[in-house]
Amino acid sequence: MNLKRFIFNKRSLIYLVVLIFLLIIPFILSPFNLILFESAITFAIVGLGFNLLLRYTGLLSFGHGAYFAAGAYAVAMVGRYVPSIYSIEFLIPIAIIASLVLSAIFGFICVRHTKIFFAILTLALSMLLFALLFKFYSVTGGSDGLYIPTPSIFGVTFKRRPEFLSGPYYYFLLVIFIICYMVMKVIVSSPFGKALQAIRDNETRAELIGIRVKRYRFYAFIISGTFAGIGGSLWTFVNGHVTPDVSHWFFSGEIVYMTLLGGFFIFEGPIIGAFVFTFLKLYAMGFTEYWMGIIGVTLILLVLLLPTGLAGGVVTIFNKLKTRKVLGGT
């Protein structure tokens, strides 16, 4: 019991430290790095949702950009066609609905399959959305994409974007991120989450214990897609512009990469991956024009040498140390 309490305390201590760190970030980082940090937070939300499918349901989606795009374009479309409600408290719910509807439609088709078929189907469907966003120039702005004006938050408006991003928006983002984190944390440990893991491990058996496999995959798909949509909508305000590229499979590939980089075996892995990836990409870009190659090589090395990702690697090392200590003790 004491031991348990100790662990509990240690864990809450870590949470507290991280929280304080997150709260003071705007005072530490330069405006430029803060914007990057914010975009990493939005990707972390996407990663949380993505990993519900990959880690907990055993489905690799190569088309998660589509739901990200649904959230992002929902914001952009409201900005273009209904500017009177262009305020963050309306925009986020609209984005959630848009991505929920899209992931329900695409999910309905995709969950009938698993493995590589699932990957190809999700990829193909996201490219369908890409083609639609690309072709319907008069509605979506085609490949030019759409400009995202700075929204108001609860009636407060901002003239210049840095002023918006460095203050109120950061904390707004942080609150949403913490909510998403907690919700996902509960979901994966809930009976529903256990059902998904059962499906992942053994579809036949899951069916046998009375779990409607396809239906549960479908639910997981919707939740996952909606998280991507929330991330996408929040990202647009940081980026200030959205193009169909976010629905391209290449972008989905980056989401996969991020998750793998952080380590999808661990709940927090995708979050770490999102931050490392965002800054890695930037510094690779600043360091050399061959940044894509660098990203590619790190991806290859990860797959070959560190399949559990950065977080997984740290945990492995930690466990090894612990075992050695125990062995040393006896």
Place this chain on the structure above:
Amino acid sequence: MEWFIYILNGLYYASTIFLISLGLNIILGVMGILNLAHGSLYAIGAFTAAWLITSLAGWNSPDVLSFIILLGGAILAGFVGLLLERTLISPLYNRALEYQLLITFGALLLFEDLIKIVWGGEAYYASKPFDILGKVDLSGNIYPIYFLLVIVIAIVVKLLTWLFLARTRVGIMLRAMSLDIEMATALGLQINRLRTWAFVLGAALAGLAGALVAPTTPVLLGFGMEPLILAFVVVVIGGLGSLKGAFIGSLIVGEIRSFGIVIFPEIELAILYLIAAIILVIKPEGLFGRIKS
């Protein structure tokens, strides 16, 4: 008689897409790997061909050489495929599908920059083979002979591949493998060597497609992205891992694009994705799909 030219255009487009998706489907069928770096192999074929032709331009070489040299694209792409399979993909055969997919994604990113390092950022334009052949008058419609040549080559490649798979020992074993890998293992086939064969063959076909397209358009960075997506569409329409599917799927894609541009110019390529989506909903395994999940 315009529709005749529309059909020809569709055939020409289908030809290059067919070569790419055939390679993609051989790899998918035999190895169960969706090769995301396939477009890069296509680009490598195109760059190699364009580079060889432009380097040749300085010398006073016979015209026919500029056609033969196109094969260089296929050969180099095949060789790169060999390296890729041996070094990066073969260690992953016993690992989950996710890793195989990701390693090809990593290879794609790496190749994009390797191409940039080797050939530079500017576009290559080597139209000599296209220019030499000139045009032909087909009942009042002028058509470039080079496009007809590409169509013929694609048909020949299809026949050769078919012969290879039906008549040669390696081909028969490859087919056996794509049907049932466990049985193939039980029969004592050299699985690893066959996988290498399949990958090299697939890569060379992609390289050939790139080399054939090179004389018709400037070759530039990111050259492989669009064809890769179209090959995905073909694979989805025709059926994963199905060679017949690659053939019929390419024809469908080529002709729909050609007639789509004439009839519905506004939506152009989107119609392809729509058709792919409809097929996915009605027949999710594709028209000739064998593999079921």
Place this chain on the structure above:
Amino acid sequence: MLTVENLNKSFGNLRAIDGVGFSISENEIVSLIGSNGAGKTTLVNLLSGYIRPDSGKIHFLEEDITSASPYMRIKLGIGRSFQLVQLFEESKVLDNVRTPLFSKNGKIKSLFIPSDKYVDIKKNTLEILKVFNLSHKEDILAKELSEGDKKVLDIAMAYALRTKLLLLDEPTSGVATQDKFKVMDTIVYAIRNEKISALIIEHDMDIVAKYSDRVIVMHEGKIMVEGEPDVVMSHKDVREHILGLSENVTEN
């Protein structure tokens, strides 16, 4: 509780099940033996609803379940295990048993409450694990269990659904010889303890003899003999066709 009448199933020209009829009463453990290809696994698949018979009837607890879905049969109380264990390998032993319990109790759709908050279900899980001799192993991953424990866990999962009839397809296959009786002891203890019925496919005649109340012998899709173990074992046809072969048969 289970009655099968004149069941038929063909695969192409092969008559896999040919006019089979038998019944199982409450609290009864019935063994199903027969050479390879006699139709045992087909029969279990028919009973659990994975395939449909060409003709005949299956009744369970006074209900006609001939065309009921596997899902419906589970709800009615027919559980099964497979020749190859079907576990949630990447999950903890605890969750392997707890998830079926959630499903049984209609809690599986609960999205926003952590599993550990369901204290009753956790307690129940631990009790089941105790019955199956798996206490103190609840926190390791299922894939890390020994083969014998995996078999036991597999059956514990079916048991957790408060099954009334368990269909066990070779519960000791893959288990080391010296552990077979230990595994069977555990399983049969649980079955007797909960007063449920079982139909067991088994090759090992010692196990059949030791644990069954009754034995059904199948041969070429038909029931050859049925009766108490010692009666059946001494039957002439059984000795010739089944036992003569059964020594050679070491199916995986």
Place this chain on the structure above:
Amino acid sequence: MEKTRRDFIKIAGGAAIGAGTLLSGCREEEEKVVEKRGEIPKEPVKIAAVSFLTGVAAAPFGIPGNNTFEMLSEKINADGGIMGRKIELLSKDEAGGVDAQVKLARKLILDDKVDVILGYISSADCKAVLPLSDELGDLIVAYDCGTQELMEGSHSPFPVPKYELGFRTAATLGLDNIGLALMIKKYFPDIKRIAGINPDYAWGRDSWSIFEESMKKLMPQVEVVGTWWPPLFTTDYTAHISALIGAAPDIVHTAFWGGDAVTFTKQALGLGLFDKMTVAYSRGEPIPQEIGKDFPENQIIGCAGPHYFLYPPQDKWPLNKQFVDEYQKKYGKYPTYPCYHAYQAIYSYKAAVEKAGSLTGGWPTVDEVADAMTGLAIQTPSGNITIRADHNAIEDGLFGFTKLTSKYPFPILDPERIEVFPTFVVNPPVGIRTVDWINSW
């Protein structure tokens, strides 16, 4: 340190402008301010130049543009820099799509802290990046992209300027497409059928809409028999070309540029398109040089303003001769219109800084440079440009027909049929949308 000093200067500069406008004519007041801040930093002025350095638009546009930026920075540095400060040029690649450009621009302004960004060939990039000027508080000068939407509002008259700190030192595509319509009216008064094939993004869409509107007004009897929208960087235009031949227009309008123009032209030659119709290239000036002598004769070519290495005739306008000679000596090619556009951008910035600086004596703030740039007029190798209150430059429009001569290895504009449309004929008045202006003819 850097930040505080800059902020201080900014505040002081604001005061100076305030004082300057309120008490215009009051010299004493002004001189006092000048005294207070007559300081010019020692370090170089950082200019980011963003053009396509890789990809299909590099050879015909990005590289010539970037070459010009480099050549002129060296020249300006050799002549003593801008107000004594040397130029530090950061050449950046415009490749990678709109999103990559938004990120790059943000990095240039916030992280690299450049004084100005001169850049963007693609209209899509311009539309995405220019809003950053006001959002992030730095000067962004679009030097080549064409979409008229960039500086126009959604209705006429629109607020001027749209961006406080965003400029464009070249004319819009309105000039190109109105000019083409005028050419067609003059040289093909009897045609009945037109068609369009344009890349599927802002540039192509806007080019066609202006052209179509102009044709409706100028030649209402003409029928549009089809429009095609292939995506950028299409490699196979055969289907489009056959469809065009099938539709049988007299004239095809296209805003193709770079590799797309080359691929289209080559494949159109192969399919015999030029035997059956004339193609009007809205900004076709660099394409003949790219393709060489195969480029068909008698096609209509626009020059994105009055930019041509043979115009104004070099004997009449020494600035053009000097520019062409220097460029050709250094790079072995004749300058194309992106070179002229680059010239306009960098010299406009130089002139604006010097104009603002001469008022205050010190290095001007971003806002002061912006003020000075509004209404600026400078001489260029192509003549004159004026940057109007809408922060957009206007110029004359040069058009012609291709003709092969013995002097050049590519078709040049036939000197017999060159047309120069004066500025006011091809540019709408300030604050009026191009489309509305055309409709008011």
